[in-house]
Amino acid sequence: MKSFFSLLFSFLKVGFIGFGGGSALIPVIEDEIVAKKKLLKEEDYNNHVIVSNITPGTLPVKLAAAAGRKVYGIPGMLGATIMMSLPGVAITVLLVSLLSQLGDNVVTQIKFASVGISVFIIMLLVNYIKKVLAECRQTNTLTAGWIIMLLTFFLTGGKEINNILGLNRAPIFDISTVNLLLLAFFIIFFTGGKLNLVKGGIAGIVGILFILCSGKARIVENDMVFLAVKIGMLALSCYGIVRNLAGSRGGKIDSVNNKEKPGLKGFLAEELAWVVYLALMAVPAAFIIGNIYNYLSQGLISTVISFGGGEAYISIAETVFVSGGFIPSEVFYGQVLPVANALPGPILSKVLAAIGYYIAYNATQSVGAGLILANVGYAASLAASCMVFSLVFFIYSRFESLELFQTLKKWILPIVSGLLLTTILSMLYENINIIMEHNGTVLAGLAVCLVIFCLLMLLHKKYRLHDIILILISGAVSLVICNIFALN
Numbered sequence: 001m002k003s004f005f006s007l008l009f010s011f012l013k014v015g016f017i018g019f020g021g022g023s024a025l026i027p028v029i030e031d032e033i034v035a036k037k038k039l040l041k042e043e044d045y046n047n048h049v050i051v052s053n054i055t056p057g058t059l060p061v062k063l064a065a066a067a068g069r070k071v072y073g074i075p076g077m078l079g080a081t082i083m084m085s086l087p088g089v090a091i092t093v094l095l096v097s098l099l100s101q102l103g104d105n106v107v108t109q110i111k112f113a114s115v116g117i118s119v120f121i122i123m124l125l126v127n128y129i130k131k132v133l134a135e136c137r138q139t140n141t142l143t144a145g146w147i148i149m150l151l152t153f154f155l156t157g158g159k160e161i162n163n164i165l166g167l168n169r170a171p172i173f174d175i176s177t178v179n180l181l182l183l184a185f186f187i188i189f190f191t192g193g194k195l196n197l198v199k200g201g202i203a204g205i206v207g208i209l210f211i212l213c214s215g216k217a218r219i220v221e222n223d224m225v226f227l228a229v230k231i232g233m234l235a236l237s238c239y240g241i242v243r244n245l246a247g248s249r250g251g252k253i254d255s256v257n258n259k260e261k262p263g264l265k266g267f268l269a270e271e272l273a274w275v276v277y278l279a280l281m282a283v284p285a286a287f288i289i290g291n292i293y294n295y296l297s298q299g300l301i302s303t304v305i306s307f308g309g310g311e312a313y314i315s316i317a318e319t320v321f322v323s324g325g326f327i328p329s330e331v332f333y334g335q336v337l338p339v340a341n342a343l344p345g346p347i348l349s350k351v352l353a354a355i356g357y358y359i360a361y362n363a364t365q366s367v368g369a370g371l372i373l374a375n376v377g378y379a380a381s382l383a384a385s386c387m388v389f390s391l392v393f394f395i396y397s398r399f400e401s402l403e404l405f406q407t408l409k410k411w412i413l414p415i416v417s418g419l420l421l422t423t424i425l426s427m428l429y430e431n432i433n434i435i436m437e438h439n440g441t442v443l444a445g446l447a448v449c450l451v452i453f454c455l456l457m458l459l460h461k462k463y464r465l466h467d468i469i470l471i472l473i474s475g476a477v478s479l480v481i482c483n484i485f486a487l488n
Contacts (some may be wrong), residue, residue, distance in 0.1 A: 004072045011064050011084040018344040019117050022059030024423050025126030029063050039071050050412050051393045056306050057385025058346035065386040074273045088345020092376045095339045096354045110342045115431045116478030119452040131419045145414040152418025156180050160425035170217045179214045189237040192244050193407030244404045267394040274383040281379035285372045299352050299377050303384035313348045332338050352377040391448045438486040
């Protein structure tokens with residue numbers, strides 16, 4: 001029972017400090033669950049990271065669900081997921097409901113404090129990247145690790161680099177996180193981790209075509225060419241997987257440590273648990289509010305098709321809920337997004353819950369109805385994300401011993417590290433924007449972040465202060481500095 005409450009407290013803590021989006025929370029959760037509390041083995045956590053990155057929905061929710069299930073079964077799965085996501089969702093809905101009374105100043109002060117908290121997250125990301133490179137050194141793959149990490153950053157960080165430099169043009173090679181992962185999985189699945197002249201040449205040509213078609217600059221704009229490239233990648237990936245299966249001990253899958261893998265009954269129990277949880281939230285709401293089917297179904301669908309993190313979900317939510325007439329554009333962009341972006345936690349869950357609140361409140365003028373429908377949207381985001389994750393993880397665990405999956409496990413962390421470099425730049429840019437909105441400059445924004453970063457590193461190394469204290473210090477320092485800029 002002690003491990004259960006330790007699990008809940010750990011994810012509640014992550015929920016309160018979870019700024020920066022899904023990728024940023026990978027090292028935060030690992031530091032809390034693996035390094036400090038030792039509730040999970042690093043190998044298990046890395047498996048969770050792999051599957052979370054190839055499934056839709058909100059990444060930190062899936063990591064929480066997987067860790068909770070591993071530590072304490074279905075109760076742990078539900079408890080960890082709710083504890084991790086609830087703080088950000090609850091505060092988002094509360095602020096959206098009070099925004100007209102409190103005014104924009106509350107959101108502004110939250111943004112000011114988030115500057116320092118974001119720098120704390122950046123410190124954790126830097127330490128995580130250093131750890132990954134140290135592990136590469138131990139396995140004599142440091143050079144390859146650096147190349148993969150920097151190539152990942154080069155392919156995904158174009159927009160962030162242009163933003164920092166103030167360049168108003170589309171980056172040439174900037175591709176989305178999900179497309180980067182698709183490219184990486186294609187290369188690994190097709191080659192099996194073993195490059196020769198033929199396989200390397202084919203993978204290189206197809207990969208370059210994919211980058212040219214999927215990059216934000218759209219150097220190759222022909223949709224038929226892009227479709228042909230994606231079909232080719234799928235066919236070559238399947239070919240590589242089939243060959244790997246055939247070569248794996250005569251087609252037999254290694255069953256060592258099978259007890260550690262989720263069985264069919266366990267998988268079905270997880271799926272049923274999420275169905276029951278969603279029904280418990282939705283059925284009473286339907287009786288109290290009336291017809292919620294349209295919102296609920298759109299919430300589930302938008303979650304299932306949401307690949308690529310919170311930024312990707314914003315465009316999906318805009319298409320589904322703004323263009324679909326659920327919520328006005330001015331409310332979505334003027335209230336929901338500013339509040340959701342300023343707070344910790346998974347943005348998908350925060351946005352979907354806030355939209356639910358607005359829909360019910362606008363229809364009934366009842367705060368209670370708004371809170372009830374917000375909870376339905378929140379539950380839908382958790383259930384849809386975790387049910388797809390459980391399905392893919394169940395399949396992945398059957399084939400984990402295959403050589404290509406071993407290769408995937410070997411290189412996923414340098415890939416994630418490259419994505420985190422992009423996340424660091426994105427967080428820096430958001431912090432600079434906050435300061436520039438209140439009489440600051442780009443250099444002033446960078447200077448503020450650097451000062452807070454150095455202060456945190458000093459306090460962390462010299463005094464070994466607890467994370468909560470470091471967060472409070474960084475938030476307070478940025479709150480004071482940003483208000484000084486606002487007064488000038």
